[in-house]
Amino acid sequence: MSNSPREVEECRGVLRVYSDGSIFRSSKPSFDVPVQDDGTVLWKDVVFDTTHNLQLRLYKPANFSSSSSSNSNLPIFYYIHGGGFCISSRTWPNCQNYCLRLASELQAVVVSPDYRLAPENRLPAAIEDGLVAVKWLQAQAVSYERDTWLTDVADFNRVFISGDSAGGNIAHHLAVQLGYGSPDLAPVRVRGYVLLAPFFGGTVRTKFEAEGPKDAFLNLELVDRFWRLSIPIGQTTDHPLVNPFGPFSQGLDTVSLDPILVVAGGSDLLKDRAEEYAIRLKNWGKKIEYVEFEGQQHGFFAINPNSEPAKKLMQIIKQFIEQHSN
Template sequence: MSDIIASSSASATTTPRYVVDECRGVLHVYSDGSIVRSSRPSFDVPVRDDGSVLWKDVVFDAINNLQLRLYKPAVVASSPSSTSGSKFPIFYYIHGGGFCIGSRAWPNCQNYCLRLASELRAVVVSPDYRLAPESKLPDAIEDGFMAVKWLQAQAVSEEPDTWLTDVADFGRVFISGDSAGGNIAHNLAVRLGAGSPELAPVQVRGYVLLAPFFGGTIRTKSEAEGPKEAFLNWELIDRFWRLSLPIGDTTDHPLVNPFGPSSCNLETVDFDPILVVVGGSDLLKDRAEDYARRLKLWGKKITYIEFEGKQHGFFTIDPNTEAANVLMQIIKQFVAENSI
């Protein structure tokens, strides 16, 4: 499969170009300003599709050529005439990748969504978003918002996609995100507020933040003392932020640091229930824990779960481990408790 050159210098030069930044072997930024993206995923694993879950791709933003992937259990208990109570909840899964890499079509993402649809008995929506450095923040956040506005359009359309609407309960929507996707989910929670009134008749019931990718100019203990060989080490964290932040901004940017000097006061925000999950050996652990602790002190409905000894993204990197299985049951319980 060939590489994709996103942008390049048109003029010839006698000075050989060299790699300035590289991310997981799939993104290379060169000294001449060119950006090369490989069409090969950094997680080249087999897709475990046994046919028990159906899926398809849909364009949700034609202007930016953005797609989302829909999943639903193949065996549907409800019929088009059945009540909403017998339909499936809708569960968004927004992929990670430091705002720089990743895709709904990467096999690790697809495998996790197949499992979510099967085990949660849910319609899973997995949207793409524009990536940095070609598209810097806040573009990814806006794309996440457009992905949920697409769902609202389906809910009110006179000609909806019945593949979705025949089985989906628009009154039971959950928004989850992994790493950078967890950051997007948090910012959607702030923007939409409890009950998500601007999405009516769509109603968000809760958010699942899986190792949310937050930052700040002052390093936390887990960031400063975390192992250099960690799956998400400090060098890579720093690189992701450098590539994704607007020029001149720091990691105290309001979309990056929930408690930064220019961030909104989260104490005054009325949130839907939030589940925060992190690995105990993840360099982002302290930020996730502090986020959950502060919101809980302010009376928000926050559940914090830490998996001792686990690295960043353990649930998709090793999806068949005991910890990943336990997490799936925790998510399932969260969805059930907030669907009533």
Template sequence: MSSFAAYEVDECRGVLRVFSDGSIVRSPNPSFPVPVQDDGSVDWKDAQFDAAHDLHLRLYKPRHRLASDGPKFPVFYYFHGGGFCIGSRTWPNCQNYCLRLASELRAVVVAPDYRLAPEHHLPAAIDDGAAAVEWLRRQAASPDPDPWFAEAVDFGRVFISGDSAGGNIAHHLAVRFGSAAGRAKLEPVRIRGFVQLMPFFGGTRRTKSEAECPKDAFLNLELNDRYWRLSLPRGATADHPLVNPFGPGSPDLEPLEFEPMLVVVGDRDLLRDRAAAYAKRLREWGKPVELAEFQGQQHGFFTIDPWSEPANELMRVIKRFMDEKRSGSN
């Protein structure tokens, strides 16, 4: 009786390997081993938000408020990218960006992990994103919240952001919590806006930016398709509602309520056309959606180099978006 050794069938950025026998090997090392740029102006720590799945998030808070009686810190969620297959709150590229977000936005940044594919197919990541937001509601409603939230946080000014796959999560949370019933579930937490950073959407029909994407791009078409193949529900296509907001089986978004939304795209990003079309259609339906396009930028430019001038400009755009919602009026 002959035996055959398992062979590698899929690989993602050197940290995820899938074999022909179904086994999966994950490296404990990050895909982007860059140094952490921590100048000490932001405190950070980890907390568990889902005991059942042993999921944690990383909290970042500016070390000092501008004045002891000044405005409290808003809360800014950051869901990492990675095609639903890789990435972590602990990776240094994620930590660098969150340190900068906390410092520049003067906000408490919440960076949750979520279950990854192919061990956990979608919608696991979406459900975990919702659980991370509901954890904040428990903090707000608790008579004994985490000390970081007790005196310095404004639970009435919460923003949800996500990068790539995290942007996809942000879309689904905008749908889930946009209605009156959804908002009521989160009281006393109040979401004031969503920031989708190059959101990871897909579809069976290629867009121009997908078809023309160069093979040496940071996110190329082959890797894009691999992420979807590994993360989709079994038997699903790229027109699944979790992937394509306007697919043939997707729910109608026109009658839904949305909080203000900022959609960020780069004109050299494979995902550019889908994100731009998403923002355009929602705007045509009267939704409060703003599109910010960065010329000459490819996928993930703000985490690849968080201190570049385009990343600086993006930080200014996000801060302006948040400041416009300071009064709580939409």
């Protein structure tokens, strides 16, 4: 009889966890698509956390020059990738393609940070790394040894933090930690947050989680697996980092927040949680905008950035940035 370890968890073919606790990560992304890089956007990688050797990828439009432009410098748009806190990276081609499009369409500097992944690094590691990635920007704004590739074109007074799925969860927690006006980041000023299909959970299923399409791109089995692998051991999905309205979560009614745009797909099993999040915050007087795209799956905007719904969303994000830049 073989004593070799058996596979106990698997995520999209790129993460495998075995019964002896060992972990295998494939170097091949689960979204193996061509990178659509036509040279109109420049990009480079930077280490933002030497302790954990974490990098971020910076993007900027190639044709922008602050010296020759009559406009102000470019807004800064963080894009924190998804992956259930367990998989994905700034280097995955789907992430890179969307960031290239964001930089081009929004005419913005895009910052795409990595973060430590579970199960090797369970929550709150990813949220801590998100804050470090934003603090790195503050260091760039005040340092004498600043990176002019970034600082010559970036407007540190117009920063927007977005996140896709698990990244949307991180963006929410950054919004709460930094508070209205992001005073602890001065001279960096966060103007708003964009939560793209935010990855929230809870021990009680929502109506759409229970009754939604079983063949959803992000199905319940995978949702549960991501949470099993990422939440602190011994905790449930009512943990405050998972469920913003759970029995142990901080009350958000008295928290001052910058404007938030919440986006969901109409066929995304997580849409009820995104909508409830927006409704509750709006009822508490927060500046919240909720947009739902009928018939769209989880992450539709990055999976097919050329689709009409993705193009419409890009325009909504652009309007959000313009509306809250002053």
